[in-house]
Amino acid sequence: MEVSNGAEETYQKKFALPVDSEHKSTEFRLFSVAAPHMRAFHLSWISFFACFVSSFAAPPLLPVIRDNLGLTATDIGNAGIAAVSGAVFARIAMGTACDLFGPRLASAALTLLTAPAVYCTAIANSPTSFLLVRFFTGFSLATFVSTQFWMSSLFSSKVVGTANGVAGGWGNLGGGATQLIMPLVFNLIERIGATQFTAWRIAFFVPGLFQTLSAYGIFFLGQDLPDGNYSQLHKSGDKHKDSFKKVLYHAVTNYRGWILALTYGYCFGVELTIDNIIAQYFYDRFNVRLHTAGIIAASFGIANLFSRPGGGILSDIVANRYGMRGRLWTLWIVQTLGGVFCILLGKVGSLGVSVAVMLIFSVFVQAACGLTFGVAPFVSRRSLGFISGMTGGGGNVGAVLTQVIFFRGSHYTTETGITLMGVMIVCCTLVIMLIHFPQWGGMFCGPSSKGATEEDYYLSEWTAAEQDQGFHTASLKFSENSRNERGKRVQPAPTPTLATPNAYV
Amino acid sequence: MATKACLIVSLWISCLLATSHATTFSSLQRTIVLTASPQAGQVLKAGEDNITLTWSLNTTFPSGTDSTYKDVTVELCYAPISQKDRGWRKTVDELAKDKTCQHNIVKKPYTSSNITFTWTVRKDVPGATYFVRAYALDSAGKKVAFGQTTDAHKTTNLFEVEAVTGRHVSLDIASVCFSAFSIFSLFGFFFMDKRK
Numbered sequence: 001m002e003v004s005n006g007a008e009e010t011y012q013k014k015f016a017l018p019v020d021s022e023h024k025s026t027e028f029r030l031f032s033v034a035a036p037h038m039r040a041f042h043l044s045w046i047s048f049f050a051c052f053v054s055s056f057a058a059p060p061l062l063p064v065i066r067d068n069l070g071l072t073a074t075d076i077g078n079a080g081i082a083a084v085s086g087a088v089f090a091r092i093a094m095g096t097a098c099d100l101f102g103p104r105l106a107s108a109a110l111t112l113l114t115a116p117a118v119y120c121t122a123i124a125n126s127p128t129s130f131l132l133v134r135f136f137t138g139f140s141l142a143t144f145v146s147t148q149f150w151m152s153s154l155f156s157s158k159v160v161g162t163a164n165g166v167a168g169g170w171g172n173l174g175g176g177a178t179q180l181i182m183p184l185v186f187n188l189i190e191r192i193g194a195t196q197f198t199a200w201r202i203a204f205f206v207p208g209l210f211q212t213l214s215a216y217g218i219f220f221l222g223q224d225l226p227d228g229n230y231s232q233l234h235k236s237g238d239k240h241k242d243s244f245k246k247v248l249y250h251a252v253t254n255y256r257g258w259i260l261a262l263t264y265g266y267c268f269g270v271e272l273t274i275d276n277i278i279a280q281y282f283y284d285r286f287n288v289r290l291h292t293a294g295i296i297a298a299s300f301g302i303a304n305l306f307s308r309p310g311g312g313i314l315s316d317i318v319a320n321r322y323g324m325r326g327r328l329w330t331l332w333i334v335q336t337l338g339g340v341f342c343i344l345l346g347k348v349g350s351l352g353v354s355v356a357v358m359l360i361f362s363v364f365v366q367a368a369c370g371l372t373f374g375v376a377p378f379v380s381r382r383s384l385g386f387i388s389g390m391t392g393g394g395g396n397v398g399a400v401l402t403q404v405i406f407f408r409g410s411h412y413t414t415e416t417g418i419t420l421m422g423v424m425i426v427c428c429t430l431v432i433m434l435i436h437f438p439q440w441g442g443m444f445c446g447p448s449s450k451g452a453t454e455e456d457y458y459l460s461e462w463t464a465a466e467q468d469q470g471f472h473t474a475s476l477k478f479s480e481n482s483r484n485e486r487g488k489r490v491q492p493a494p495t496p497t498l499a500t501p502n503a504y505v
Numbered sequence: 506m507a508t509k510a511c512l513i514v515s516l517w518i519s520c521l522l523a524t525s526h527a528t529t530f531s532s533l534q535r536t537i538v539l540t541a542s543p544q545a546g547q548v549l550k551a552g553e554d555n556i557t558l559t560w561s562l563n564t565t566f567p568s569g570t571d572s573t574y575k576d577v578t579v580e581l582c583y584a585p586i587s588q589k590d591r592g593w594r595k596t597v598d599e600l601a602k603d604k605t606c607q608h609n610i611v612k613k614p615y616t617s618s619n620i621t622f623t624w625t626v627r628k629d630v631p632g633a634t635y636f637v638r639a640y641a642l643d644s645a646g647k648k649v650a651f652g653q654t655t656d657a658h659k660t661t662n663l664f665e666v667e668a669v670t671g672r673h674v675s676l677d678i679a680s681v682c683f684s685a686f687s688i689f690s691l692f693g694f695f696f697m698d699k700r701k
Contacts, residue, residue, distance in 0.1 A: 063593070067631035068671055072590035105698060112691040116684030123672060123680050195628050197671025205683070212687050219694050231698050284592065287602065 015226065022477045023226035024156040028163050036223040037154045041163060043222045044103070044147040045170040047111055047214035051140035052174025053181060054118045054207040055083055056275055056301075058134060060179045060294050061186060061200045065130070068197045075127040077408050080276040082135035084399040090142035091396065095389020098149040099247045102230030103385075104222045107146035111215040114140035118208035122201040140211065141396070145389045147171060152377040152384055153225055157482045158316065161327075161374030165312015168373060169304045169366065175275045176301020178207070179294050242382070242471075250461045251386035256379045259431050260372060260391045265398020266425045267335050267368035270342065272399035273421070274300060277407050278358070281414045286351040296355060303362040310363075311370025323487025324378065324440035331371040332432045332443065338364035339429060342422030346415040365425075369395075378437070378482060381475040382461040440485050447486075454479035528648055529598045533640075536570055537577070537652025538563045541637045543664035551668045552628040558610070560639050560652060561619045573649055574615040574641040579622070580606035582653070584663045587633035600648055606638055615641060632668035 016034035017025040025037040032038040058065060058079070066076060090110070097106035117136035124130045151163040185206050189199040224230045234241045251257055279297035282288050288296070311334065318326035341361035348354045372391065379387045402424070406417030436442030438452035458479045462472040542557040543549060549556070558579060562571050582605045588594045596605045610624045636655040640648045655662045 066591075066593070068668070070632055073592055074590055105694070108694060109691055112687045112694075115687040119680040119683045119687075123677050125670060125672065195669065195671065197629065197669055198673065198676070201671055201676055205679070208683060212683070212690070215687075215690070229698075 019226065020156045020481050022156070022474070022481060024154055024481070025226075026156045026158055028155060028159040028166075030166070035221075036226055040150055040154055040222050041167055043214070043218050044107065044143075044150050045167040047107060047211070047218055048143045048147045048167070048171030049174040049177070050207065050210040050214045051111065051114070051143045052171055053178040054114070054211055055134075055138050055141055056175045056178045057118070057137075057182050057204060057207050058083075058121070058130075059276060059279065059297075060182045061203065064186070064196050064200045068200070069124065069127060069130055071127050071130065074408075075131070077403070079127075079131045079134045081400055081403050081408070082131050083138040083276070084141070084272050084396050084403070086135050086138040087141035087144075088393045088396040088400065090139040091145050091393035092386070092389040094142040094145040095149070095251075095385040095387070095392070096244060096247065098146055098385035098388070099242060099383065100244060100385075102224035103146040103150035103153065104218055104224045104229060105231075107143045107150075108215045108219045108222075110140060110143055110146070111211050111218070115208050115211045115215070118204055118211060121204045142389075142392070144168065144171065145385065145392045148373055148376070148388045148392070149385045150224070152388070157377070157484060158320075160377050161312040161315035161319070161370070162309065163312070164373040164377070165315070165370035166309040169306070169308025169312075169370060172271070172304040172308060172366070172369075173302060175272075176298045176304065179279070179298035179301065181206070183291075183294060247383045247386055250380060251383035251390060254380055254383070254387065256435050256437075257387040257390045259435055260376055260379065260387075261394025261397070263331075263335065263429055263432055264369070264372050264391045264395040265401065266428045267338060267365050267372065268392075268395035269398020269400075269402060270338075270421060270425060271362075271365055271369065272396065273402045273407065274362075276403065277414065281418070282351075282354075285415065286354070288351070296358070299355075300358060300362045303359060304366050307363040307366035308370040311367030312374055313370075314367065315371045315374025319374070319485060319487070321488050324375070324437055324485040325443065325446075326487060327371065327374050327485075328432060328435055328443050331368060331375060332429060334364055334371055335368035335429045335432075336426055338368050339422045339425030341365075342425055343419050344422070346417070346419030346422065375435075378485060380461065381458045381478045437485075440487075454482050454485075458482075528600045530600055530603060530651075531598055533648060533651045534566075534570075535652060536563050536566050536650045537561070537639050537641060539579075539637060539639045539652040539654055541654045541662075541664075545662045546664065548665045548667050549626050551626045551630045551632075551666055553626070555623050555625050556610075556637070557621065557623045558637060558639075559619060559621045562617050563652075570650075571615070571617055571641070573643045575644045576612055576642045576646075577615050577620075577639055578612040578642060579610040579637060579639045581608040581610055581630065581635050582606035582638045584634040584636055584655070585659055586663075587635070610637070626666055628669050630666050630668060632666060634663050634665050636663055 015023065016032070017027050017029060017037055020026055029038055033042055062076060065071065094106060094110060114137055117133050121133040121137065124133050147167045148164050151167050152160055155163040182203055185203045186199050189202050190196055194202060225233065227233065278300055279293040282296050283293040314330060315327050318330045338361060341357060341364055345354065345357045345361050348357050376388055376391050377384065402421050406412055406421050407414065412420065433443050436445055437457065438448035439454050439457050441447045455476065458475040459467065459472055462475065466472060537560055539558065539560045560577060560579070583594045588596065594604050594607070597603045608630055611622050613620060613622070636653055636659060638651060638653040641650040643649050
């Protein structure tokens with residue numbers, strides 16, 4: 001461990017990993033479970049994985065469920081839309097909950113609140129009840145926000161993209177793993193002696209229990225911040241308990257949050273849509289067995305093992321040299337390429353080439369998700385949770401939109417829908433060009449000529465009165481630690497003065 | 506690249522060959538007379554009720570029509586109303602791709618005289634409207650003729666099956682208990698956190 005001065009040394013001794021002035025880890029050690037940083041990482045990705053398994057547990061068992069409940073194709077489509085639409089607002093609410101109560105309580109609470117929906121899937125008896133359980137189970141996808149918020153609170157800007165990418169990617173993996181897990185569990189239960197219409201019901205207890213157990217793990221083993229949990233830090237006065245209205249205001253008035261919400265809809269939203277429709281697409285178009293279609297569908301989700309983390313790591317590598325401008329350029333390039341491969345996927349007519357294109361498409365679209373959350377932690381410090389929630393919610397809006405426009409009813413064939421979705425991805429990704437940080441620049445423009453600093457940007461979220469009371473100290477530390485977003489190639493930007501900072505939007 | 510091209514071309518050729526040899530439903534003759542015990546509109550309970558089937562060759566056809574028939578397979582098939590908005594039960598003329606008949610009742614060797622068979626509706630048969638169809642197979646297992654209990658438009662003589670729900674009281678109780686446990690755990694967490 002590096003020792004810079006005596007004070008730092010006492011801080012370093014408390015933590016197993018090297019930390020910065022905010023006590024955020026400056027390294028990401030995947031195979032460590034050291035508290036609080038790496039332990040929180042493992043707890044959060046595992047619980048998010050469990051929620052993904054639950055939310056997409058139904059699709060691989062649909063051939064049995066649709067016969068048991070008498071579902072039509074419209075019922076199945078509606079349930080698929082319901083599964084992803086609940087999380088639109090749940091993710092925003094989760095962002096707020098994280099800002100106010102901390103990610104540990106927020107994610108444990110949501111995981112426990114949605115577990116009943118998973119257990120009750122076992123007693124569904126009609127298309128309506130099936131839609132309702134998928135809708136409420138889908139709320140659990142909001143644990144994504146607590147995962148990203150938690151990683152952004154515990155890991156410094158040098159590795160935040162990596163931490164966010166791996167946590168998000170390995171959680172998303174659940175959407176692929178479930179396509180393999182659920183049929184396996186179902187077969188096992190059938191073999192033990194249950195009839196198929198009972199076996200699928202019993203199978204749902206597995207994801208339900210997994211969720212409940214992960215919530216226990218988070219509550220008892222996790223910690224919100226390097227220095228403690230929100231409740232203890234609020235009590236000791238070390239952390240100011242922020243006001244909901246202020247957090248909401250600073251999130252909603254930051255246009256960058258809205259842009260990221262839109263673009264995330266066209267990487268993550270598209271990923272969710274594909275999770276819902278791809279097995280049926282291969283089954284119907286290429287006449288493969290349902291079992292085979294499930295394996296192909298699983299491989300799309302399993303690419304998340306490396307592709308989303310890859311996006312996060314790429315974001316950090318590019319930022320090291322080119323700063324925030326590099327992160328934005330890479331995000332735009334990768335997501336646009338994802339759109340191009342999506343267009344291609346709908347056009348390809350043979351099975352082998354189609355699977356290959358789908359895998360390439362999955363890598364680009366999932367990497368774009370990782371790259372998005374390399375940018376999101378820098379949009380706001382005060383309203384980090386809300387911005388993460390908005391972006392995450394935007395992802396689900398994208399999933400609802402694409403399914404409603406392209407994959408519902410028989411207006412478009414599935415292959416046409418896929419191609420048109422690709423066109424929409426390319427078009428909507430263009431708005432990334434509009435993101436500009438006064439202290440770092442945007443895709444086409446450099447930093448503001450007025451000489452803005454990181455402090456100017458982050459402290460503009462706090463009023464003078466609030467700053468007098470010292471509520472802004474976390475933002476101050478963050479500003480210092482985010483200076484490497486300037487990149488190495490640019491001229492050194494002005495260092496902060498002690499004068500009152502300008503308000504930057 | 507060359508091997509990929511070869512693979513694609515050979516796949517395409519084999520698909521073409523397969524379709525050129527494919528049997529279609531419209532090419533089959535309705536030479537078998539099939540009757541089933543359920544009345545039109547009757548509701549049968551899966552796992553409990555029986556269907557009695559009788560089939561034989563339609564004697565109005567010239568003798569020798571049945572020279573290639575080796576076996577008869579009898580299937581439970583979905584009526585149009587249960588196929589609506591359900592692509593996985595779609596009727597397609599090419600028999601290899603046809604998904605109308607998904608539940609096999611019995612397969613027996615063919616004889617020109619009457620055969621009767623009683624079948625208990627299996628527990629895994631979904632709730633839907635059905636008719637019964639029999640296919641005559643040649644020695645290669647290819648379908649060469651058929652008979653069914655309904656007319657050509659599949660509108661008459663249809664019956665329903667009421668499926669098992671798959672639900673049990675023990676499952677209901679388990680669901681409620683586990684759900685309640687999760688909610689109580691949550692309250693426990695909040696209480697513990699406040700106390701700290």
